[in-house]
Amino acid sequence: MLELDVRRRQGDFNLDVRLSAGPGVTALYGRSGSGKTSVINMVAGLARPDEGVIRVDGRMLFDSRAGIDLAPEARRLGYVFQEHRLFPHLSVRGNLEFGERLLPGSERTQSFDKVVQLLGIEHLLDRRPARLSGGEKQRVAIGRALLASPRILLMDEPLAALDPARKAELLPFIAQLARQFGVPILYVSHSMDEVLRLADTLALMDGGAVAASGPLESLMGDPGLRPLTGRYEAGAVIAAVVAGHDAGFGISRLAFDGGTLIVGRSELAVGAKVRVRIHARDVAIAIEAPERVSIRNVLPASVVSVAAADAFLVDVVLACGATRLWVQITALAQAQLNLMPGMRVHALIKALTIARGDVASVD
Amino acid sequence: MFTLTPLEIEALRLSLLVSFWAVAASLPFGVGCAWVLARLDFPGKAVVDGIIHLPLVLPPVVVGYGLLVVLGRRGVVGAWLHDWFGITLAFTWKGAAVASAVIAFPLMVRAIRLALEGVDRGLEQAARTLGCGPVRTFWSVTLPLMLPGVLTGVILGFARSLSEFGATITFVSNIPGETRTLPIALYALTQVPGGDEAAFRLCVISVVVAFAALLASEFLARRVQARLKG
Numbered sequence: 001m002l003e004l005d006v007r008r009r010q011g012d013f014n015l016d017v018r019l020s021a022g023p024g025v026t027a028l029y030g031r032s033g034s035g036k037t038s039v040i041n042m043v044a045g046l047a048r049p050d051e052g053v054i055r056v057d058g059r060m061l062f063d064s065r066a067g068i069d070l071a072p073e074a075r076r077l078g079y080v081f082q083e084h085r086l087f088p089h090l091s092v093r094g095n096l097e098f099g100e101r102l103l104p105g106s107e108r109t110q111s112f113d114k115v116v117q118l119l120g121i122e123h124l125l126d127r128r129p130a131r132l133s134g135g136e137k138q139r140v141a142i143g144r145a146l147l148a149s150p151r152i153l154l155m156d157e158p159l160a161a162l163d164p165a166r167k168a169e170l171l172p173f174i175a176q177l178a179r180q181f182g183v184p185i186l187y188v189s190h191s192m193d194e195v196l197r198l199a200d201t202l203a204l205m206d207g208g209a210v211a212a213s214g215p216l217e218s219l220m221g222d223p224g225l226r227p228l229t230g231r232y233e234a235g236a237v238i239a240a241v242v243a244g245h246d247a248g249f250g251i252s253r254l255a256f257d258g259g260t261l262i263v264g265r266s267e268l269a270v271g272a273k274v275r276v277r278i279h280a281r282d283v284a285i286a287i288e289a290p291e292r293v294s295i296r297n298v299l300p301a302s303v304v305s306v307a308a309a310d311a312f313l314v315d316v317v318l319a320c321g322a323t324r325l326w327v328q329i330t331a332l333a334q335a336q337l338n339l340m341p342g343m344r345v346h347a348l349i350k351a352l353t354i355a356r357g358d359v360a361s362v363d
Numbered sequence: 364m365f366t367l368t369p370l371e372i373e374a375l376r377l378s379l380l381v382s383f384w385a386v387a388a389s390l391p392f393g394v395g396c397a398w399v400l401a402r403l404d405f406p407g408k409a410v411v412d413g414i415i416h417l418p419l420v421l422p423p424v425v426v427g428y429g430l431l432v433v434l435g436r437r438g439v440v441g442a443w444l445h446d447w448f449g450i451t452l453a454f455t456w457k458g459a460a461v462a463s464a465v466i467a468f469p470l471m472v473r474a475i476r477l478a479l480e481g482v483d484r485g486l487e488q489a490a491r492t493l494g495c496g497p498v499r500t501f502w503s504v505t506l507p508l509m510l511p512g513v514l515t516g517v518i519l520g521f522a523r524s525l526s527e528f529g530a531t532i533t534f535v536s537n538i539p540g541e542t543r544t545l546p547i548a549l550y551a552l553t554q555v556p557g558g559d560e561a562a563f564r565l566c567v568i569s570v571v572v573a574f575a576a577l578l579a580s581e582f583l584a585r586r587v588q589a590r591l592k593g
Contacts, residue, residue: 044492072491079492085485088591089507098503099493130591148493 002026002152002186006042006052006062015039015049015208021152025178025185027195027216030205030228036188039205040154043186044079045072056151073102078145078153078183082160084137086129092140093125099148109149110181118180119143119173135166139173146181153177153185159194171197175362192229196220196237196277197360204228216275221324223280223307223315235279236326239362242272251296251351254359258321262296263354273362280328282353285316286346287337297349301325306339318347367568370561373540374548375568381456381531381544382524385463386471386517393468393516394506397475418530419469427533430462434534458535459542463524471520478512479505511587518580522573545569 002021007014015035019028028036041047042062043054051064056077061070078099086095096116100108116122119139129137138158145153158174159167175198178185189195195202196216203213206228212219219225221236240256245265252266254276261276268274289298301318309315314334318325325347329337339345367375396415400408418426434441435453444450452458482505490500506513528546535542537551549565552558 046488046492071496072488073494073496075492076494077492079489081485081489083485085483085489087486087490087504098490098495102494102499128591144493 001057002043002184003053003055004039004043006039006049006054008038008042008047008049010038013208017205017208017210019203019210019213021184021186021201021203023178023184024200025187025198026201026203027199028186028188028203028205029192029195029199030190032190034205035208036190036205037156040079040156040186040188043075043152044077044154045070045075059151076149076151078148078150080138080141080145080153080155080158082157084129084134084141086132086137086141086144088129090128091125092121092127092129092132095129095140095144096125096147098144103149107149108147110146112147115143115146115181118176133166134162135169138162138166138170142173142177146177146183150183153183154188155185156188157190159191160189167194174198193357196275197362218324220277221317221326223305223309223317223326226309226315234281234326234328235277236324238276238278238323238325240274240276242266242268242270242274244270256321256323258301258319258323259299261299261349261354262351263359264352264356266356266359268359268361275360275362276354277358277360278325278349278354279358280315280326282349283318283325283327284348285318285327285329285333285337285339286348287343289346290348293348294350295348296351297347299325299347299349301345301347303339303341303343303345305341306334318345320347368561368564370548371565371568374543374545374565375572377456377459377540377542378525378544378546378572381459381463381527382521384457384460385467385524385527386520388460389464389468389471389520390513390517393471393475393520394513396468396472397479400472401476401479415472416469418466423466423527423529423531424533426465427462427530430458430465430530430534434458434461452535454535454538454542456535456541459527459531459544460524462530462534463527464520466527466530467520467523470523471516474512474516474519475509478509478515481512482508508591511584514580514583514587518576522576525569525573525576545572 004017004019007016015038017039028039030036038047042049048069049062054062060068061075062068119142121139121143124132124136132140159170187198199216202216202219204211204225211228212225217237217239220229226234238256240254240261243253243255243260245252250265251262254261254263254274299320301320304317304319307315309328312331314329314331316327316329316339318327400412431453432438436442436445436451441452452461486504487500490504526546531544532547537543537547545565545568549562552562552565
């Protein structure tokens with residue numbers, strides 16, 4: 001558990017950040033220049049807050065009033081940098097053991113063999129970093145940080161320097177980390193795709209402060225936060241379970257609190273927990289359930305809120321069971337339907353609008 | 364067959380001895396100075412930098428005379444060294460080593476500083492986050508990474524020491540078996556009639572030793588680089 005309440009002035013830029021990160025993955029998301037990396041550096045002890053407190057598992061790492069400022073090496077945090085920062089003069093094994101060796105055996109919480117096996121780097125142990133691919137380097141860097149038995153793993157855009165193929169190769173490893181090794185992760189990113197794939201908790205950073213934080217699904221479905229989550233990304237994220245596949249028609253069924261969703265065929269196993277992104281522009285609203293319609297997902301819902309997004313666009317939030325759906329309709333449509341909170345409606349979602357990339361495994 | 368005369372063996376032995384100790388004794392200070400210049404910012408840094416580089420631009424005779432004044436038997440520091448530790452530098456091979464060290468120091472510091480400035484501080488930060496304290500980080504990360512530059516500094520310093528003449532002859536004079544190194548022996552030979560052949564032989568020896576040092580440094584630097592590249 002990380003608790004942070006710090007202020008720092010950097011030139012003309014003021015950071016004033018309050019944040020707490022529990023188990024699982026907490027994503028710190030924001031535009032570049034919003035202060036994300038400064039936050040993670042302050043946690044690691046590589047940058048010094050002007051004032052405030054930083055606490056991990058109840059242990060004070062920094063407290064300006066009490067004059068506490070632990071050196072980076074005394075903080076017991078793992079840091080995976082954007083660039084791998086592997087030691088070029090040491091072999092992969094030497095790099096992995098670097099932090100582990102500095103710990104007495106009784107304080108080591110991670111096993112070398114398990115880390116190496118899970119990251120799939122057994123065959124690289126005798127190589128030098130210079131002879132690894134970008135993805136391999138970053139895997140070794142993750143292993144090195146993990147083997148220092150950190151109380152929290154800090155990751156600063158670990159995929160940003162990689163090409164899309166390497167990113168796709170590394171994402172599943174990172175997704176497994178928090179669960180497999182029981183280490184909370186603070187993950188800095190400006191990529192919504194990564195955040196949606198990895199994060200349990202989301203903290204949105206803007207102008208040097210945390211503008212909002214909470215469970216990913218509730219933040220993503222909140223039109224009020226759209227300036228921060230990004231215009232292109234407008235849409236809800238819902239938690240679901242793969243309920244079944246229909247190979248004959250090439251579709252999959254996802255069960256969520258509020259009904260069943262039919263989507264294009266997914267490769268995921270039945271029972272897999274997934275996170276589905278539904279773009280606000282892809283959802284339509286019908287007052288009465290339409291009959292004989294091509295749209296496969298017709299979900300009974302009730303209107304939670306209606307608000308103008310701009311002059312021509314209206315944001316509507318629907319409750320579908322316990323799940324929130326975010327819908328964008330034209331001002332013209334709203335003028336004719338006159339949606340109001342509390343109204344019973346139907347949400348219409350074409351199966352084809354939910355692409356494979358919108359369904360991500362969270363196991 | 365090229366056999367060395369006793370005089371040549373003695374001069375060569377002295378040159379190697381003096382140069383070895385000049386480099387060995389000043390290396391830790393060289394690394395220290397390089398670190399201070401590369402990593403710290405303090406008022407008066409330019410002055411410190413200038414003082415370290417002074418022997419590079421001063422006539423060596425001036426340096427030698429300065430050493431004589433300060434470290435000679437009656438010099439401020441020299442008298443103290445003699446009275447308290449029984450150490451005499453003036454007119455001994457140890458004094459020759461000191462003179463060589465002072466002259467070679469700026470070259471060594473420059474090379475090491477350059478190497479230190481080339482070390483990615485991000486790697487040091489990474490080491491710190493992995494639980495490694497600053498001193499240990501220097502030994503296990505910084506120093507190995509700047510090793511090629513340290514090597515260059517050592518060879519440069521060694522070569523400069525081998526060729527040291529002006530400061531040495533001023534500070535410790537020309538004493539056979541004690542301070543008569545290769546360049547001084549060579550100079551002495553050129554001052555007596557009929558010394559041409561012997562002088563030429565010393566020239567050849569000097570060239571061979573210097574060349575060997577350069578080749579050795581190149582070889583070592585390549586090996587270190589290859590290690591880093593895996």
